[in-house]
Amino acid sequence: MGRYVARRLLQMIPVFIGSTLLIFLMMYALPGDPVRAMWGEQAIDEAQIASIKHDLGLDLPLWQQYWNYVSGLFQGDFGTQIASQRPVADVIADAIPVTLRLALFAFVFTVVVGISLGVLAGLKADRWLDKGVLFFTLLLVSVPSFVLGYLFQFIFAMKLGWLTPTVQNSEDFGQLFMPAIVLGSLSLAYVTRLTRTSIAENKRADYIRTAVAKGLPRRRVVGIHLLRNSMIPVVTFLGTDLGALLGGAVVTEGIFNVQGIGREIYEALNRHEGSTVVGIVTLLVIVYLCASLIVDLLYAVLDPRIRYA
Amino acid sequence: MRGAKSAKWVVGAIVVAMAATACNGGGDSKSSSGSGGKPAGYVSVDVGEPQNPLYPTDTNETLGHYVITALYSPLVKFDDKGKILNVAAESITTEDSKTWTIKLKSGWTFHNGEKVTAQSYVDAWNWGANIKNNQKNSLWFNDIKGYEDVHPEKGDPKSDKMSGLTAKDELTLSVELKNPVPYFQYKLGYVPFMPQPQAFFKDPKGFGQKPVGQGPYKFEKWDHKKLIQVAAYDGYKGDDKPKNKGVQFKQYSTVEAAYQELMSGNLDLIRQIGPKDLPKYKSDLGDRAIDKPYAAVQSIVPAFYSEPFKGIDPKVIQGLSMAIDRQTITKTVLNGTRTPATSFTPPGVEGNQSDLGVDVFKFDPAKAKDLIKEGGGVPGNKIWIQFNGDGGHKEWITAVCENIRQNTGVECLADPKPDFQADLDLRDQNKVKAMYRGGWVADYPLNVNFMRELYKTGAEANSGRFSDKGIDELMEKGDNAKTLEESVKLYQEAEKAMVQKMPSIPLWNYRINGGHSKTTDNVVVDYRGDYVMTEVTPK
Numbered sequence: 001m002g003r004y005v006a007r008r009l010l011q012m013i014p015v016f017i018g019s020t021l022l023i024f025l026m027m028y029a030l031p032g033d034p035v036r037a038m039w040g041e042q043a044i045d046e047a048q049i050a051s052i053k054h055d056l057g058l059d060l061p062l063w064q065q066y067w068n069y070v071s072g073l074f075q076g077d078f079g080t081q082i083a084s085q086r087p088v089a090d091v092i093a094d095a096i097p098v099t100l101r102l103a104l105f106a107f108v109f110t111v112v113v114g115i116s117l118g119v120l121a122g123l124k125a126d127r128w129l130d131k132g133v134l135f136f137t138l139l140l141v142s143v144p145s146f147v148l149g150y151l152f153q154f155i156f157a158m159k160l161g162w163l164t165p166t167v168q169n170s171e172d173f174g175q176l177f178m179p180a181i182v183l184g185s186l187s188l189a190y191v192t193r194l195t196r197t198s199i200a201e202n203k204r205a206d207y208i209r210t211a212v213a214k215g216l217p218r219r220r221v222v223g224i225h226l227l228r229n230s231m232i233p234v235v236t237f238l239g240t241d242l243g244a245l246l247g248g249a250v251v252t253e254g255i256f257n258v259q260g261i262g263r264e265i266y267e268a269l270n271r272h273e274g275s276t277v278v279g280i281v282t283l284l285v286i287v288y289l290c291a292s293l294i295v296d297l298l299y300a301v302l303d304p305r306i307r308y309a
Numbered sequence: 310m311r312g313a314k315s316a317k318w319v320v321g322a323i324v325v326a327m328a329a330t331a332c333n334g335g336g337d338s339k340s341s342s343g344s345g346g347k348p349a350g351y352v353s354v355d356v357g358e359p360q361n362p363l364y365p366t367d368t369n370e371t372l373g374h375y376v377i378t379a380l381y382s383p384l385v386k387f388d389d390k391g392k393i394l395n396v397a398a399e400s401i402t403t404e405d406s407k408t409w410t411i412k413l414k415s416g417w418t419f420h421n422g423e424k425v426t427a428q429s430y431v432d433a434w435n436w437g438a439n440i441k442n443n444q445k446n447s448l449w450f451n452d453i454k455g456y457e458d459v460h461p462e463k464g465d466p467k468s469d470k471m472s473g474l475t476a477k478d479e480l481t482l483s484v485e486l487k488n489p490v491p492y493f494q495y496k497l498g499y500v501p502f503m504p505q506p507q508a509f510f511k512d513p514k515g516f517g518q519k520p521v522g523q524g525p526y527k528f529e530k531w532d533h534k535k536l537i538q539v540a541a542y543d544g545y546k547g548d549d550k551p552k553n554k555g556v557q558f559k560q561y562s563t564v565e566a567a568y569q570e571l572m573s574g575n576l577d578l579i580r581q582i583g584p585k586d587l588p589k590y591k592s593d594l595g596d597r598a599i600d601k602p603y604a605a606v607q608s609i610v611p612a613f614y615s616e617p618f619k620g621i622d623p624k625v626i627q628g629l630s631m632a633i634d635r636q637t638i639t640k641t642v643l644n645g646t647r648t649p650a651t652s653f654t655p656p657g658v659e660g661n662q663s664d665l666g667v668d669v670f671k672f673d674p675a676k677a678k679d680l681i682k683e684g685g686g687v688p689g690n691k692i693w694i695q696f697n698g699d700g701g702h703k704e705w706i707t708a709v710c711e712n713i714r715q716n717t718g719v720e721c722l723a724d725p726k727p728d729f730q731a732d733l734d735l736r737d738q739n740k741v742k743a744m745y746r747g748g749w750v751a752d753y754p755l756n757v758n759f760m761r762e763l764y765k766t767g768a769e770a771n772s773g774r775f776s777d778k779g780i781d782e783l784m785e786k787g788d789n790a791k792t793l794e795e796s797v798k799l800y801q802e803a804e805k806a807m808v809q810k811m812p813s814i815p816l817w818n819y820r821i822n823g824g825h826s827k828t829t830d831n832v833v834v835d836y837r838g839d840y841v842m843t844e845v846t847p848k
Contacts, residue, residue, distance in 0.1 A: 032730025036737065038360070038445060040729070041748060042369060043762055043769030044737075045448045047462050052443045083360045085517070086533070094533055153569060165569035166561070257566040259534045270699070272730055 004308035034272035079275030099260035106184035118195020149255035166257035179256035198230035239295030350554030362517025365503035366437030381522035391659035391754035406489035420527035427476035429504035491796035603838030604751035612741035624684030626811035647817035660756030674716035698725035775812035
């Protein structure tokens with residue numbers, strides 16, 4: 001087990017180098033010069049542009065810039081933003097807790113509500129409850145998140161006045177409530193569908209019949225025997241979904257004024273802040289890798305027949 | 310029991326992850342716990358994170374400009390007709406437009422208690438002009454004698470002082486320019502010309518995050534990407550003493566989110582309304598809606614090196630201008646956010662001539678056709694308008710093109726570039742296919758600012774590479790005029806001459822569309838379309 005984990009961790013190194021290099025090259029290939037762009041349509045000053053580029057090392061050849069960036073990374077230096085002159089590490093450190101809070105909130109919501117609905121629908125397959133859940137989840141899948149976001153804002157904040165329309169303080173879970181629900185609702189629909197199908201299928205498996213025949217209480221049959229064996233597809237989906245919740249929340253973060261990672265990437269891309277984009281995307285890649293490692297380990301927990309040596 | 314053993318691993322991993330986030334959360338709570346609320350008597354405005362550290366000499370965008378002008382007071386400011394009013398300056402005088410004497414008002418102090426002296430200005434300007442300090446507004450000092458010594462084209466600066474700047478006594482500043490600039494006092498109203506306390510030069514980096522100025526407000530805190538808070542400065546000596554206790558500049562990720570906050574009373578002032586809310590904001594806000602013009606022009610500019618416009622007869626450009634129905638487009642496509650332009654300069658700047666005595670800016674399809682025919686037409690009978698696709702320009706560019714195509718028969722295509730950087734890149738490299746979208750907001754409210762910087766041969770912002778001897782001569786005459794009045798007049802002549810040469814097609818002037826909350830009053834807009842924060846009164 002330990003060796004397996006170590007091997008998986010080692011595999012992250014080439015992935016890390018490859019992804020940073022790729023993103024670095026992509027940022028470099030974008031047309032337009034971020035230093036020049038700071039002047040906009042105003043009169044520009046070539047000497048000053050050259051001086052700023054020199055100080056930031058942007059006048060060096062590409063390979064040297066990449067080398068400086070990566071060797072900086074290993075010393076904990078994520079680089080400096082061009083315009084604000086703030087260390088990228090500070091910028092990321094500001095945004096990460098906000099995003100993590102939002103993502104975990106949305107994630108917990110997805111897991112708890114999604115699996116419960118799925119189990120209920122699966123147990124009552126093809127009955128009215130199942131049809132109702134099917135309709136509800138189809139609705140969530142087909143409505144784009146910004147429509148849902150504005151709708152929630154209109155109903156719960158403007159009309160009913162229960163919640164603040166946007167997030168002022170990301171520590172207040174009451175304020176994070178709406179964005180988390182909107183963010184989690186799409187995944188919720190998928191989780192419900194996956195759980196429902198899996199439960200409905202395993203319900204007729206031999207070991208369930210055995211468990212019922214043994215006279216086990218229904219709670220134990222469903223909670224342990226059925227649920228545990230039905231979780232593998234759901235866990236696989238949840239693992240990759242965590243990454244998406246962290247990095248792909250640009251739209252939701254925009255509607256609800258959450259100053260998180262998604263927003264940060266979007267703004268950095270607009271300004272061609274290479275080091276910021278590479279830094280955040282690298283972090284997200286690592287999150288994806290860790291999530292998929294945890295998912296793989298969870299397989300072994302859920303199904304004892306799966307072993308890692 | 311393989312299952313149980315691996316479960317331990319998983320639980321361990323999750324615990325570590327949770328601990329890490331909890332720890333982060335805890336650390337963050339100290340700095341941001343107060344950012345939700347607003348102290349009594351303060352007003353809030355949707356001004357997001359400034360692009361740069363808070364240096365007056367590095368700030369060239371609106372957001373930073375808001376914060377800098379709260380913390381620092383300029384030597385002069387302008388009324389809504391573009392006339393000069395002294396703020397930190399007692400008087401600004403010159404004999405020959407070359408040597409300027411600036412007398413400061415006495416008794417002013419920085420927020421740290423230090424006295425404001427002529428030396429505070431000299432040192433700050435020398436620092437800002439020095440190429441080593443990488444300040445974006447350094448070019449603004451290039452009128453001053455000795456600028457080349459601190460800001461050479463290449464290599465290291467020869468000196469850290471401009472020879473033209475001297476502090477005559479504690480409150481008298483003498484500025485010697487390289488050449489006469491009759492409108493130099495107008496430039497002094499722009500942000501780079503602010504003083505800095507002595508402590509600044511010991512730790513510029515720290516001051517960029519925590520500036521100390523001599524303006525109406527003193528700096529309180531900067532919660533990055535969330536808000537900047539400033540408090541009224543008790544020791545402020547200027548006439549524009551704040552009528553509120555302080556200001557919160559709050560970041561919103563979208564204009565729509567800010568609008569929601571204004572509606573629910575969590576935000577006092579909003580500077581812009583998103584396209585989604587534009588059609589209804591006036592009925593939402595009633596008399597709290599703000600809709601005022603300011604000194605900025607949007608135009609489409611021919612690239613005079615491109616195939617369609619190389620050596621073109623200006624009559625053709627006049628024809629294109631007359632084919633555009635400015636009235637209808639501003640009303641419909643732009644939702645009344647602009648006013649049709651009638652000259653190269655916007656109203657509200659000194660020297661603006663609202664009527665140039667020509668019909669070039671009128672919508673007249675028949676005459677447009679005739680003029681284009683007379684001028685020999687557009688080579689290839691096809692033009693493109695280049696713009697940045699991420700700036701919300703697509704709708705009106707399409708409408709303008711539709712006008713041109715229908716009314717003149719010249720094929721017109723929108724030519725979007727992915728973003729502003731890519732757009733600028735092509736302009737700098739002379740690779741614009743035919744025309745580009747141009748926008749210019751007044752740095753100082755004088756007609757000169759809308760002509761010299763944009764259309765003089767070789768001017769840095771002249772990306773259309775327009776060049777005309779006659780117009781250059783008129784502008785040079787204006788630059789060498791004895792007095793400001795004379796200079797403004799000569800530039801007015803240049804503007805009249807420009808109608809016959811058409812360096813660009815001015816389309817419309819900007820308006821600010823915003824609003825304020827029920828708990829604020831007395832919201833005034835200045836020539837740049839910015840709210841005058843000192844005037845806002847909380848109710």
